[in-house]
Amino acid sequence: MSASSTKNQAILLLQDGTVFYGTAFGKMGTTTGEICFNTGMTGYQEVFTDPSYYGQILIMNNVHVGNYGVKETDVESDSVKVKGVIGRNLEEQYSRFMADNSLQQYFEQQNVVAIDDVDTRALVAHIRTQGAMNCIISSEILDVEKLKAELAKVPSMAGLELASVVSTKEPYYLGNPDSDVRVSVLDFGVKKNILNCLVERGAYVKVHNAKASFEELEQFKPNGYFISNGPGDPEPMEYAVKTVKQILAANKPLFGICLGHQLLALANDIPTFKMHHGHRGLNHPVKNLITGKSEITTQNHGFGVQPDAVKASKDVEITHLNLNDESIEGIRIKGKPAFSVQYHPEATPGPHDSRYLFDDFIALIKK
Structure with a gap:
Protein backbone atom coordinates (compact mmCIF):
# COMPACT_ATOMS: atom_id res chain seq x y z
CA MET A 1 0.00 0.00 0.00
CA ALA A 152 -1.89 0.53 22.77
CA LYS A 153 -3.80 2.79 25.22
CA VAL A 154 -7.23 2.05 23.67
CA PRO A 155 -9.42 -0.39 25.66
CA SER A 156 -11.02 -3.42 23.97
CA MET A 157 -14.72 -3.17 23.08
CA ALA A 158 -15.31 -6.46 24.96
CA GLY A 159 -16.39 -5.56 28.49
CA LEU A 160 -16.98 -1.89 27.62
CA GLU A 161 -20.23 -0.38 28.97
CA LEU A 162 -21.08 2.52 26.65
CA ALA A 163 -24.90 2.66 26.73
CA SER A 164 -25.05 4.97 29.76
CA VAL A 165 -22.61 7.36 27.99
CA VAL A 166 -24.95 8.00 25.03
CA SER A 167 -28.26 7.83 26.95
CA THR A 168 -30.41 10.92 27.50
CA LYS A 169 -29.50 12.78 30.69
CA GLU A 170 -33.07 14.02 31.28
CA PRO A 171 -36.32 12.19 30.49
CA TYR A 172 -38.46 13.57 27.65
CA TYR A 173 -41.88 12.94 26.09
CA LEU A 174 -43.10 12.37 22.52
CA GLY A 175 -46.53 11.86 20.99
CA ASN A 176 -50.10 12.52 22.09
CA PRO A 177 -50.49 12.78 25.92
CA ASP A 178 -54.14 11.65 25.61
CA SER A 179 -53.21 8.34 23.96
CA ASP A 180 -54.32 5.13 25.66
CA VAL A 181 -51.02 3.54 24.55
CA ARG A 182 -48.27 4.68 26.92
CA VAL A 183 -44.74 3.35 26.42
CA SER A 184 -41.77 3.75 28.78
CA VAL A 185 -38.56 3.68 26.74
CA LEU A 186 -35.23 2.71 28.29
CA ASP A 187 -32.73 4.72 26.26
CA PHE A 188 -29.42 2.92 25.77
CA GLY A 189 -28.75 4.90 22.58
CA VAL A 190 -32.17 4.93 20.94
CA LYS A 191 -32.50 6.04 17.30
CA LYS A 192 -34.93 8.90 16.59
CA ASN A 193 -36.75 6.86 13.94
CA ILE A 194 -37.51 4.05 16.39
CA LEU A 195 -39.32 6.61 18.54
CA ASN A 196 -41.04 7.97 15.40
CA CYS A 197 -42.28 4.46 14.55
CA LEU A 198 -43.90 4.22 18.01
CA VAL A 199 -45.40 7.73 17.89
CA GLU A 200 -46.74 7.22 14.33
CA ARG A 201 -48.71 4.26 15.68
CA GLY A 202 -50.38 6.42 18.33
CA ALA A 203 -48.11 5.80 21.31
CA TYR A 204 -47.36 8.43 23.95
CA VAL A 205 -43.72 7.85 24.86
CA LYS A 206 -41.54 8.77 27.82
CA VAL A 207 -37.82 8.27 27.15
CA HIS A 208 -35.80 7.49 30.29
CA ASN A 209 -32.11 7.50 31.14
CA ALA A 210 -30.40 4.08 30.80
CA LYS A 211 -30.08 3.72 34.58
CA ALA A 212 -33.69 4.64 35.43
CA SER A 213 -35.13 2.15 37.94
CA PHE A 214 -38.23 0.06 37.33
CA GLU A 215 -40.01 2.26 39.88
CA GLU A 216 -39.16 5.37 37.82
CA LEU A 217 -40.43 3.71 34.65
CA GLU A 218 -43.66 2.76 36.42
CA GLN A 219 -44.39 6.34 37.48
CA PHE A 220 -45.34 7.10 33.86
CA LYS A 221 -48.11 4.46 34.24
CA PRO A 222 -47.02 2.76 30.99
CA ASN A 223 -48.85 -0.17 29.48
CA GLY A 224 -45.76 -1.19 27.49
CA TYR A 225 -41.97 -1.05 27.73
CA PHE A 226 -39.42 -0.56 24.98
CA ILE A 227 -35.76 -1.59 25.48
CA SER A 228 -33.58 0.25 22.95
CA ASN A 229 -30.54 -0.37 20.81
CA GLY A 230 -27.17 1.00 21.89
CA PRO A 231 -23.38 0.63 21.81
CA GLY A 232 -20.93 -1.51 23.72
CA ASP A 233 -20.98 -4.87 25.45
CA PRO A 234 -24.30 -5.94 27.07
CA GLU A 235 -22.56 -8.25 29.58
CA PRO A 236 -21.47 -5.56 32.10
CA MET A 237 -24.96 -3.95 32.06
CA GLU A 238 -26.22 -5.66 35.23
CA TYR A 239 -28.31 -2.61 36.11
CA ALA A 240 -30.28 -2.99 32.85
CA VAL A 241 -30.70 -6.77 33.15
CA LYS A 242 -32.18 -6.25 36.63
CA THR A 243 -34.75 -3.76 35.23
CA VAL A 244 -35.69 -6.09 32.35
CA LYS A 245 -36.23 -8.91 34.85
CA GLN A 246 -38.56 -6.65 36.87
CA ILE A 247 -40.56 -5.75 33.73
CA LEU A 248 -40.92 -9.48 32.92
CA ALA A 249 -42.02 -10.22 36.50
CA ALA A 250 -44.70 -7.50 36.17
CA ASN A 251 -45.99 -9.28 33.03
CA LYS A 252 -46.15 -6.05 30.99
CA PRO A 253 -45.67 -5.98 27.17
CA LEU A 254 -42.01 -5.58 26.30
CA PHE A 255 -40.27 -5.05 22.96
CA GLY A 256 -36.48 -4.96 22.57
CA ILE A 257 -34.32 -4.07 19.57
CA CYS A 258 -30.61 -4.90 19.08
CA LEU A 259 -28.95 -4.26 22.49
CA GLY A 260 -32.48 -4.59 23.92
CA HIS A 261 -32.65 -8.09 22.39
CA GLN A 262 -29.36 -9.05 24.05
CA LEU A 263 -30.55 -7.70 27.42
CA LEU A 264 -33.79 -9.69 27.18
CA ALA A 265 -31.69 -12.80 26.53
CA LEU A 266 -29.40 -12.05 29.50
CA ALA A 267 -32.49 -11.55 31.70
CA ASN A 268 -33.40 -15.15 30.79
CA ASP A 269 -29.91 -16.50 31.60
CA ILE A 270 -28.83 -16.68 27.95
CA PRO A 271 -25.26 -15.41 27.58
CA THR A 272 -24.07 -13.02 24.86
CA PHE A 273 -20.80 -13.15 22.94
CA LYS A 274 -18.58 -10.84 20.90
CA MET A 275 -18.95 -11.62 17.20
CA HIS A 276 -15.96 -12.08 14.87
CA HIS A 277 -16.79 -8.97 12.83
CA GLY A 278 -20.49 -8.28 13.44
CA HIS A 279 -23.42 -7.52 11.13
CA ARG A 280 -23.72 -4.02 9.67
CA GLY A 281 -25.68 -3.23 6.53
CA LEU A 282 -29.08 -2.95 4.88
CA ASN A 283 -29.52 -6.28 3.13
CA HIS A 284 -29.28 -9.11 5.66
CA PRO A 285 -31.81 -11.90 4.99
CA VAL A 286 -33.78 -13.02 8.07
CA LYS A 287 -36.45 -15.71 8.22
CA ASN A 288 -39.51 -15.25 10.42
CA LEU A 289 -40.01 -18.79 11.76
CA ILE A 290 -43.59 -18.02 12.84
CA THR A 291 -44.87 -16.91 9.41
CA GLY A 292 -42.28 -18.70 7.24
CA LYS A 293 -41.59 -15.44 5.39
CA SER A 294 -38.19 -13.89 4.81
CA GLU A 295 -37.33 -10.24 5.39
CA ILE A 296 -34.47 -8.07 4.12
CA THR A 297 -33.21 -6.33 7.24
CA THR A 298 -31.03 -3.47 8.46
CA GLN A 299 -28.41 -4.54 11.00
CA ASN A 300 -25.81 -2.97 13.24
CA HIS A 301 -24.35 -5.12 16.00
CA GLY A 302 -21.03 -6.58 17.12
CA PHE A 303 -22.45 -8.81 19.87
CA GLY A 304 -24.99 -11.64 19.64
CA VAL A 305 -26.87 -14.12 21.83
CA GLN A 306 -25.53 -17.66 22.24
CA PRO A 307 -27.52 -19.91 19.83
CA ASP A 308 -27.00 -23.13 21.84
CA ALA A 309 -28.19 -21.47 25.06
CA VAL A 310 -31.32 -20.13 23.31
CA LYS A 311 -32.12 -23.55 21.87
CA ALA A 312 -31.65 -25.18 25.30
CA SER A 313 -33.86 -22.67 27.14
CA LYS A 314 -37.30 -23.85 28.29
CA ASP A 315 -38.52 -20.24 28.58
CA VAL A 316 -37.47 -18.81 25.23
CA GLU A 317 -38.69 -19.45 21.69
CA ILE A 318 -36.66 -18.53 18.60
CA THR A 319 -38.79 -16.44 16.22
CA HIS A 320 -36.25 -15.16 13.67
CA LEU A 321 -33.08 -16.66 12.16
CA ASN A 322 -30.33 -15.07 10.07
CA LEU A 323 -30.15 -16.88 6.73
CA ASN A 324 -26.47 -16.01 6.20
CA ASP A 325 -25.03 -17.53 9.37
CA GLU A 326 -28.04 -18.89 11.33
CA SER A 327 -27.45 -16.46 14.19
CA ILE A 328 -30.43 -15.74 16.44
CA GLU A 329 -32.33 -12.69 15.14
CA GLY A 330 -35.50 -12.82 17.24
CA ILE A 331 -36.92 -14.39 20.40
CA ARG A 332 -40.10 -14.35 22.45
CA ILE A 333 -40.58 -15.36 26.05
CA LYS A 334 -43.01 -18.23 26.58
CA GLY A 335 -46.02 -17.25 28.67
CA LYS A 336 -45.00 -13.56 28.69
CA PRO A 337 -45.94 -10.65 26.37
CA ALA A 338 -42.25 -10.05 25.64
CA PHE A 339 -40.27 -10.30 22.41
CA SER A 340 -37.17 -8.85 20.75
CA VAL A 341 -35.20 -8.76 17.52
CA GLN A 342 -31.49 -8.38 16.90
CA TYR A 343 -31.95 -6.27 13.75
CA HIS A 344 -33.47 -2.80 13.16
CA PRO A 345 -37.11 -2.85 11.99
CA GLU A 346 -37.30 0.97 11.78
CA ALA A 347 -34.68 0.57 9.01
CA THR A 348 -33.40 4.10 8.52
CA PRO A 349 -31.66 3.58 6.22
CA GLY A 350 -32.98 0.34 4.76
CA PRO A 351 -36.02 -1.65 3.62
CA HIS A 352 -39.26 -1.47 5.62
CA ASP A 353 -39.98 -5.24 5.48
CA SER A 354 -39.90 -5.52 9.28
CA ARG A 355 -41.93 -2.52 10.46
CA TYR A 356 -44.84 -4.90 11.22
CA LEU A 357 -43.01 -5.58 14.52
CA PHE A 358 -44.05 -2.15 15.80
CA ASP A 359 -47.67 -3.03 14.88
CA ASP A 360 -47.26 -6.32 16.78
CA PHE A 361 -46.03 -4.44 19.85
CA ILE A 362 -48.93 -1.95 19.79
CA ALA A 363 -51.39 -4.84 19.30
CA LEU A 364 -49.84 -6.62 22.29
CA ILE A 365 -50.40 -3.49 24.43
CA LYS A 366 -54.00 -3.07 23.26
CA LYS A 367 -54.76 -6.73 23.88
Whole structure:
Protein backbone atom coordinates (compact mmCIF):
# COMPACT_ATOMS: atom_id res chain seq x y z
CA MET A 1 0.00 0.00 0.00
CA SER A 2 1.94 3.03 -1.23
CA ALA A 3 1.89 6.29 0.66
CA SER A 4 -0.29 8.98 -0.87
CA SER A 5 1.57 11.88 -2.45
CA THR A 6 -0.93 14.59 -1.45
CA LYS A 7 0.09 17.15 1.16
CA ASN A 8 -2.65 16.21 3.65
CA GLN A 9 -1.58 12.66 4.21
CA ALA A 10 -3.38 10.43 6.72
CA ILE A 11 -2.50 7.03 8.16
CA LEU A 12 -4.70 4.18 9.34
CA LEU A 13 -3.00 1.70 11.67
CA LEU A 14 -4.70 -1.51 12.80
CA GLN A 15 -4.02 -3.34 16.07
CA ASP A 16 -2.36 -6.21 14.18
CA GLY A 17 0.21 -3.79 12.71
CA THR A 18 -1.37 -3.42 9.25
CA VAL A 19 -0.92 0.10 7.84
CA PHE A 20 -2.99 1.87 5.17
CA TYR A 21 -2.02 5.28 3.75
CA GLY A 22 -4.58 7.74 2.45
CA THR A 23 -5.53 11.39 2.50
CA ALA A 24 -7.07 13.47 5.28
CA PHE A 25 -10.80 14.20 5.20
CA GLY A 26 -12.99 16.04 7.69
CA LYS A 27 -11.21 17.40 10.75
CA MET A 28 -7.42 17.21 10.93
CA GLY A 29 -6.45 15.19 13.99
CA THR A 30 -6.20 11.73 15.53
CA THR A 31 -8.94 9.32 16.54
CA THR A 32 -9.18 5.76 17.89
CA GLY A 33 -11.85 3.08 18.18
CA GLU A 34 -12.86 -0.41 17.12
CA ILE A 35 -12.88 -0.87 13.35
CA CYS A 36 -16.03 -2.19 11.67
CA PHE A 37 -17.67 -2.00 8.24
CA ASN A 38 -21.11 -1.16 6.85
CA THR A 39 -22.22 -2.58 3.50
CA GLY A 40 -25.12 -0.14 2.94
CA MET A 41 -25.17 1.91 -0.27
CA THR A 42 -27.23 4.84 1.08
CA GLY A 43 -28.11 6.52 4.36
CA TYR A 44 -24.58 7.38 5.43
CA GLN A 45 -25.70 10.33 7.56
CA GLU A 46 -28.22 8.23 9.52
CA VAL A 47 -25.46 5.64 10.02
CA PHE A 48 -22.93 8.21 11.29
CA THR A 49 -25.46 9.58 13.84
CA ASP A 50 -26.64 6.16 15.10
CA PRO A 51 -25.65 5.97 18.82
CA SER A 52 -25.02 2.20 18.45
CA TYR A 53 -21.80 3.12 16.59
CA TYR A 54 -20.36 5.02 19.54
CA GLY A 55 -16.74 3.95 20.12
CA GLN A 56 -16.30 2.64 16.58
CA ILE A 57 -14.40 3.67 13.47
CA LEU A 58 -16.43 2.84 10.42
CA ILE A 59 -15.35 1.61 7.00
CA MET A 60 -17.98 2.54 4.41
CA ASN A 61 -18.01 -0.26 1.82
CA ASN A 62 -19.84 1.81 -0.77
CA VAL A 63 -17.37 3.42 -3.16
CA HIS A 64 -18.91 6.93 -3.02
CA VAL A 65 -19.90 8.48 0.31
CA GLY A 66 -20.95 12.13 0.61
CA ASN A 67 -22.16 12.40 -3.00
CA TYR A 68 -25.64 13.62 -1.94
CA GLY A 69 -24.38 15.89 0.84
CA VAL A 70 -25.94 16.15 4.29
CA LYS A 71 -29.28 17.42 5.52
CA GLU A 72 -30.15 18.63 9.01
CA THR A 73 -33.13 16.27 9.31
CA ASP A 74 -31.38 13.06 8.15
CA VAL A 75 -30.12 12.17 11.61
CA GLU A 76 -30.73 9.50 14.25
CA SER A 77 -29.39 11.57 17.19
CA ASP A 78 -28.17 15.09 17.93
CA SER A 79 -24.56 14.50 16.77
CA VAL A 80 -22.25 12.17 14.84
CA LYS A 81 -21.59 9.14 17.04
CA VAL A 82 -18.91 7.26 15.05
CA LYS A 83 -15.36 7.92 16.24
CA GLY A 84 -14.01 8.12 12.70
CA VAL A 85 -14.70 7.21 9.06
CA ILE A 86 -12.69 5.33 6.43
CA GLY A 87 -13.63 5.68 2.75
CA ARG A 88 -12.53 5.00 -0.81
CA ASN A 89 -14.08 8.19 -2.22
CA LEU A 90 -15.33 10.55 0.47
CA GLU A 91 -16.93 13.27 -1.65
CA GLU A 92 -16.69 16.99 -0.90
CA GLN A 93 -18.84 17.89 -3.93
CA TYR A 94 -22.47 16.81 -3.80
CA SER A 95 -25.59 16.94 -5.96
CA ARG A 96 -28.90 17.21 -4.10
CA PHE A 97 -30.75 20.50 -4.10
CA MET A 98 -32.28 19.72 -0.66
CA ALA A 99 -28.87 19.24 0.99
CA ASP A 100 -27.70 21.78 3.59
CA ASN A 101 -23.99 21.09 3.47
CA SER A 102 -21.10 19.00 2.18
CA LEU A 103 -19.80 15.95 4.05
CA GLN A 104 -16.42 17.74 4.50
CA GLN A 105 -18.06 20.75 6.20
CA TYR A 106 -20.29 18.46 8.27
CA PHE A 107 -17.31 16.43 9.52
CA GLU A 108 -15.43 19.63 10.37
CA GLN A 109 -18.42 20.95 12.35
CA GLN A 110 -18.88 17.60 14.13
CA ASN A 111 -15.13 17.11 14.80
CA VAL A 112 -14.94 13.87 12.81
CA VAL A 113 -11.49 12.69 11.73
CA ALA A 114 -11.66 10.62 8.52
CA ILE A 115 -9.31 9.04 5.98
CA ASP A 116 -9.98 8.98 2.23
CA ASP A 117 -8.42 7.14 -0.74
CA VAL A 118 -8.15 3.83 1.14
CA ASP A 119 -8.51 0.49 -0.66
CA THR A 120 -11.64 -0.34 1.32
CA ARG A 121 -12.16 -3.66 -0.49
CA ALA A 122 -8.78 -4.91 0.70
CA LEU A 123 -9.41 -3.50 4.18
CA VAL A 124 -12.85 -5.11 4.54
CA ALA A 125 -11.47 -8.46 3.28
CA HIS A 126 -8.78 -8.17 5.98
CA ILE A 127 -11.35 -7.47 8.74
CA ARG A 128 -13.60 -10.31 7.54
CA THR A 129 -10.61 -12.66 7.85
CA GLN A 130 -8.91 -11.29 10.98
CA GLY A 131 -11.98 -10.00 12.84
CA ALA A 132 -12.83 -6.70 14.52
CA MET A 133 -9.93 -4.93 16.26
CA ASN A 134 -8.94 -1.49 17.46
CA CYS A 135 -7.41 1.04 15.08
CA ILE A 136 -6.15 4.61 14.90
CA ILE A 137 -6.49 7.25 12.16
CA SER A 138 -4.25 10.30 12.15
CA SER A 139 -3.60 13.24 9.86
CA GLU A 140 -1.24 14.89 12.39
CA ILE A 141 0.97 12.02 13.63
CA LEU A 142 2.57 10.39 10.60
CA ASP A 143 5.06 8.26 12.55
CA VAL A 144 3.82 4.66 12.70
CA GLU A 145 5.75 3.88 15.91
CA LYS A 146 4.14 6.84 17.70
CA LEU A 147 0.72 5.70 16.44
CA LYS A 148 1.37 2.19 17.82
CA ALA A 149 2.06 3.71 21.25
CA GLU A 150 -1.21 5.70 21.12
CA LEU A 151 -3.20 2.68 19.92
CA ALA A 152 -1.89 0.53 22.77
CA LYS A 153 -3.80 2.79 25.22
CA VAL A 154 -7.23 2.05 23.67
CA PRO A 155 -9.42 -0.39 25.66
CA SER A 156 -11.02 -3.42 23.97
CA MET A 157 -14.72 -3.17 23.08
CA ALA A 158 -15.31 -6.46 24.96
CA GLY A 159 -16.39 -5.56 28.49
CA LEU A 160 -16.98 -1.89 27.62
CA GLU A 161 -20.23 -0.38 28.97
CA LEU A 162 -21.08 2.52 26.65
CA ALA A 163 -24.90 2.66 26.73
CA SER A 164 -25.05 4.97 29.76
CA VAL A 165 -22.61 7.36 27.99
CA VAL A 166 -24.95 8.00 25.03
CA SER A 167 -28.26 7.83 26.95
CA THR A 168 -30.41 10.92 27.50
CA LYS A 169 -29.50 12.78 30.69
CA GLU A 170 -33.07 14.02 31.28
CA PRO A 171 -36.32 12.19 30.49
CA TYR A 172 -38.46 13.57 27.65
CA TYR A 173 -41.88 12.94 26.09
CA LEU A 174 -43.10 12.37 22.52
CA GLY A 175 -46.53 11.86 20.99
CA ASN A 176 -50.10 12.52 22.09
CA PRO A 177 -50.49 12.78 25.92
CA ASP A 178 -54.14 11.65 25.61
CA SER A 179 -53.21 8.34 23.96
CA ASP A 180 -54.32 5.13 25.66
CA VAL A 181 -51.02 3.54 24.55
CA ARG A 182 -48.27 4.68 26.92
CA VAL A 183 -44.74 3.35 26.42
CA SER A 184 -41.77 3.75 28.78
CA VAL A 185 -38.56 3.68 26.74
CA LEU A 186 -35.23 2.71 28.29
CA ASP A 187 -32.73 4.72 26.26
CA PHE A 188 -29.42 2.92 25.77
CA GLY A 189 -28.75 4.90 22.58
CA VAL A 190 -32.17 4.93 20.94
CA LYS A 191 -32.50 6.04 17.30
CA LYS A 192 -34.93 8.90 16.59
CA ASN A 193 -36.75 6.86 13.94
CA ILE A 194 -37.51 4.05 16.39
CA LEU A 195 -39.32 6.61 18.54
CA ASN A 196 -41.04 7.97 15.40
CA CYS A 197 -42.28 4.46 14.55
CA LEU A 198 -43.90 4.22 18.01
CA VAL A 199 -45.40 7.73 17.89
CA GLU A 200 -46.74 7.22 14.33
CA ARG A 201 -48.71 4.26 15.68
CA GLY A 202 -50.38 6.42 18.33
CA ALA A 203 -48.11 5.80 21.31
CA TYR A 204 -47.36 8.43 23.95
CA VAL A 205 -43.72 7.85 24.86
CA LYS A 206 -41.54 8.77 27.82
CA VAL A 207 -37.82 8.27 27.15
CA HIS A 208 -35.80 7.49 30.29
CA ASN A 209 -32.11 7.50 31.14
CA ALA A 210 -30.40 4.08 30.80
CA LYS A 211 -30.08 3.72 34.58
CA ALA A 212 -33.69 4.64 35.43
CA SER A 213 -35.13 2.15 37.94
CA PHE A 214 -38.23 0.06 37.33
CA GLU A 215 -40.01 2.26 39.88
CA GLU A 216 -39.16 5.37 37.82
CA LEU A 217 -40.43 3.71 34.65
CA GLU A 218 -43.66 2.76 36.42
CA GLN A 219 -44.39 6.34 37.48
CA PHE A 220 -45.34 7.10 33.86
CA LYS A 221 -48.11 4.46 34.24
CA PRO A 222 -47.02 2.76 30.99
CA ASN A 223 -48.85 -0.17 29.48
CA GLY A 224 -45.76 -1.19 27.49
CA TYR A 225 -41.97 -1.05 27.73
CA PHE A 226 -39.42 -0.56 24.98
CA ILE A 227 -35.76 -1.59 25.48
CA SER A 228 -33.58 0.25 22.95
CA ASN A 229 -30.54 -0.37 20.81
CA GLY A 230 -27.17 1.00 21.89
CA PRO A 231 -23.38 0.63 21.81
CA GLY A 232 -20.93 -1.51 23.72
CA ASP A 233 -20.98 -4.87 25.45
CA PRO A 234 -24.30 -5.94 27.07
CA GLU A 235 -22.56 -8.25 29.58
CA PRO A 236 -21.47 -5.56 32.10
CA MET A 237 -24.96 -3.95 32.06
CA GLU A 238 -26.22 -5.66 35.23
CA TYR A 239 -28.31 -2.61 36.11
CA ALA A 240 -30.28 -2.99 32.85
CA VAL A 241 -30.70 -6.77 33.15
CA LYS A 242 -32.18 -6.25 36.63
CA THR A 243 -34.75 -3.76 35.23
CA VAL A 244 -35.69 -6.09 32.35
CA LYS A 245 -36.23 -8.91 34.85
CA GLN A 246 -38.56 -6.65 36.87
CA ILE A 247 -40.56 -5.75 33.73
CA LEU A 248 -40.92 -9.48 32.92
CA ALA A 249 -42.02 -10.22 36.50
CA ALA A 250 -44.70 -7.50 36.17
CA ASN A 251 -45.99 -9.28 33.03
CA LYS A 252 -46.15 -6.05 30.99
CA PRO A 253 -45.67 -5.98 27.17
CA LEU A 254 -42.01 -5.58 26.30
CA PHE A 255 -40.27 -5.05 22.96
CA GLY A 256 -36.48 -4.96 22.57
CA ILE A 257 -34.32 -4.07 19.57
CA CYS A 258 -30.61 -4.90 19.08
CA LEU A 259 -28.95 -4.26 22.49
CA GLY A 260 -32.48 -4.59 23.92
CA HIS A 261 -32.65 -8.09 22.39
CA GLN A 262 -29.36 -9.05 24.05
CA LEU A 263 -30.55 -7.70 27.42
CA LEU A 264 -33.79 -9.69 27.18
CA ALA A 265 -31.69 -12.80 26.53
CA LEU A 266 -29.40 -12.05 29.50
CA ALA A 267 -32.49 -11.55 31.70
CA ASN A 268 -33.40 -15.15 30.79
CA ASP A 269 -29.91 -16.50 31.60
CA ILE A 270 -28.83 -16.68 27.95
CA PRO A 271 -25.26 -15.41 27.58
CA THR A 272 -24.07 -13.02 24.86
CA PHE A 273 -20.80 -13.15 22.94
CA LYS A 274 -18.58 -10.84 20.90
CA MET A 275 -18.95 -11.62 17.20
CA HIS A 276 -15.96 -12.08 14.87
CA HIS A 277 -16.79 -8.97 12.83
CA GLY A 278 -20.49 -8.28 13.44
CA HIS A 279 -23.42 -7.52 11.13
CA ARG A 280 -23.72 -4.02 9.67
CA GLY A 281 -25.68 -3.23 6.53
CA LEU A 282 -29.08 -2.95 4.88
CA ASN A 283 -29.52 -6.28 3.13
CA HIS A 284 -29.28 -9.11 5.66
CA PRO A 285 -31.81 -11.90 4.99
CA VAL A 286 -33.78 -13.02 8.07
CA LYS A 287 -36.45 -15.71 8.22
CA ASN A 288 -39.51 -15.25 10.42
CA LEU A 289 -40.01 -18.79 11.76
CA ILE A 290 -43.59 -18.02 12.84
CA THR A 291 -44.87 -16.91 9.41
CA GLY A 292 -42.28 -18.70 7.24
CA LYS A 293 -41.59 -15.44 5.39
CA SER A 294 -38.19 -13.89 4.81
CA GLU A 295 -37.33 -10.24 5.39
CA ILE A 296 -34.47 -8.07 4.12
CA THR A 297 -33.21 -6.33 7.24
CA THR A 298 -31.03 -3.47 8.46
CA GLN A 299 -28.41 -4.54 11.00
CA ASN A 300 -25.81 -2.97 13.24
CA HIS A 301 -24.35 -5.12 16.00
CA GLY A 302 -21.03 -6.58 17.12
CA PHE A 303 -22.45 -8.81 19.87
CA GLY A 304 -24.99 -11.64 19.64
CA VAL A 305 -26.87 -14.12 21.83
CA GLN A 306 -25.53 -17.66 22.24
CA PRO A 307 -27.52 -19.91 19.83
CA ASP A 308 -27.00 -23.13 21.84
CA ALA A 309 -28.19 -21.47 25.06
CA VAL A 310 -31.32 -20.13 23.31
CA LYS A 311 -32.12 -23.55 21.87
CA ALA A 312 -31.65 -25.18 25.30
CA SER A 313 -33.86 -22.67 27.14
CA LYS A 314 -37.30 -23.85 28.29
CA ASP A 315 -38.52 -20.24 28.58
CA VAL A 316 -37.47 -18.81 25.23
CA GLU A 317 -38.69 -19.45 21.69
CA ILE A 318 -36.66 -18.53 18.60
CA THR A 319 -38.79 -16.44 16.22
CA HIS A 320 -36.25 -15.16 13.67
CA LEU A 321 -33.08 -16.66 12.16
CA ASN A 322 -30.33 -15.07 10.07
CA LEU A 323 -30.15 -16.88 6.73
CA ASN A 324 -26.47 -16.01 6.20
CA ASP A 325 -25.03 -17.53 9.37
CA GLU A 326 -28.04 -18.89 11.33
CA SER A 327 -27.45 -16.46 14.19
CA ILE A 328 -30.43 -15.74 16.44
CA GLU A 329 -32.33 -12.69 15.14
CA GLY A 330 -35.50 -12.82 17.24
CA ILE A 331 -36.92 -14.39 20.40
CA ARG A 332 -40.10 -14.35 22.45
CA ILE A 333 -40.58 -15.36 26.05
CA LYS A 334 -43.01 -18.23 26.58
CA GLY A 335 -46.02 -17.25 28.67
CA LYS A 336 -45.00 -13.56 28.69
CA PRO A 337 -45.94 -10.65 26.37
CA ALA A 338 -42.25 -10.05 25.64
CA PHE A 339 -40.27 -10.30 22.41
CA SER A 340 -37.17 -8.85 20.75
CA VAL A 341 -35.20 -8.76 17.52
CA GLN A 342 -31.49 -8.38 16.90
CA TYR A 343 -31.95 -6.27 13.75
CA HIS A 344 -33.47 -2.80 13.16
CA PRO A 345 -37.11 -2.85 11.99
CA GLU A 346 -37.30 0.97 11.78
CA ALA A 347 -34.68 0.57 9.01
CA THR A 348 -33.40 4.10 8.52
CA PRO A 349 -31.66 3.58 6.22
CA GLY A 350 -32.98 0.34 4.76
CA PRO A 351 -36.02 -1.65 3.62
CA HIS A 352 -39.26 -1.47 5.62
CA ASP A 353 -39.98 -5.24 5.48
CA SER A 354 -39.90 -5.52 9.28
CA ARG A 355 -41.93 -2.52 10.46
CA TYR A 356 -44.84 -4.90 11.22
CA LEU A 357 -43.01 -5.58 14.52
CA PHE A 358 -44.05 -2.15 15.80
CA ASP A 359 -47.67 -3.03 14.88
CA ASP A 360 -47.26 -6.32 16.78
CA PHE A 361 -46.03 -4.44 19.85
CA ILE A 362 -48.93 -1.95 19.79
CA ALA A 363 -51.39 -4.84 19.30
CA LEU A 364 -49.84 -6.62 22.29
CA ILE A 365 -50.40 -3.49 24.43
CA LYS A 366 -54.00 -3.07 23.26
CA LYS A 367 -54.76 -6.73 23.88
